[in-house]
Amino acid sequence: MPRIPILVISLFFLTGSIAHFLLTDFFIKIMPDYLSYHWEIVIASGVLELLGAIAILIPKSRLLAGYGLIILCVVVFPANVNMALHPEKFAEIPVVFLYLRLPLQILLIWFIWWAIRLPD
Numbered sequence: 001m002p003r004i005p006i007l008v009i010s011l012f013f014l015t016g017s018i019a020h021f022l023l024t025d026f027f028i029k030i031m032p033d034y035l036s037y038h039w040e041i042v043i044a045s046g047v048l049e050l051l052g053a054i055a056i057l058i059p060k061s062r063l064l065a066g067y068g069l070i071i072l073c074v075v076v077f078p079a080n081v082n083m084a085l086h087p088e089k090f091a092e093i094p095v096v097f098l099y100l101r102l103p104l105q106i107l108l109i110w111f112i113w114w115a116i117r118l119p120d
Contacts, residue, residue, distance in 0.1 A: 003113035006056055011107075013053035013069060020046025023068045029089060032082040048072055059120055066116030080105055 020027055020042055027042040035041065052072065055065035083090055084098040 003115070003118060003120075005111070005118065006062065009066075009069070009112055009115055010053045010057050013049040017046045017049035017053060020049065027079075029051075030079045030083050032078050046078060055072065057118070063116050064110050070109050070112050073105055073112070077102075077105055 004100065014093075024039065024042055027045075030037045031038040048068070049072065052065050052069040055061040057067065058065075080098075080101045083093075084102060087093075087095045087098055090098060
């Protein structure tokens, strides 16, 4: 059975993946304007989150999945920065939460790295 931190990571990314498919318009809205193919990127990142959520549960693929999820977190970081820089687009979210997402993303990256290095 996977350890608790691995289960937490899996559930986090599974929930995020589902959100990408159910709240696609919201995720498109957070995409920086300088990127093209917003819908495609949102769907692709949702698929990658789903694959990572599953693969991290499998001991043989855990390390690769963990590094893949870390890379995904780094790649989507500009969307979080974009939200913080344009709070007027997200009036329903308190500005402090838009800025808190940035260090929390870094903490999430560390948590994944830490969890995949724990012995089985």
